[in-house]
Amino acid sequence: MSVTPEQVAAATRTAGLDxxxxxxxxxxxxxxxxxxxxxxxxxxxxxxxEPATFLIAQRRERRA
Structure with missing residues (x-):
């Protein structure tokens, strides 16, 4: 897997940075x-x- 400068630039533009x-x-x-x-x-x-969804998964387990 390779990361291109174009991919980096696109990701930063998504975050509002040039x-x-x-x-x-x-x-x-x-x-x-x-x-x-x-x-x-x-x-x-x-x-x-996967850290972005860890809290969601953890809270679902408590409800069950």
């Missing part, structure tokens, strides 16, 4: 090794380890 093309390229180069290393286990981790 990046210079050089900055987007630098960020893409910096994070690409982490994405590559994580790729073999992507989508194999248990649901409760």
């Amino acid at each position: 990046l210079a093309p050089e900055t987007a390229a630098r960020i893409a180069t910096a994070i690409a090794p982490a994405f590559t290393a994580f790729a073999p286990v992507a989508n194999t981790l248990p649901f409760d380890l």
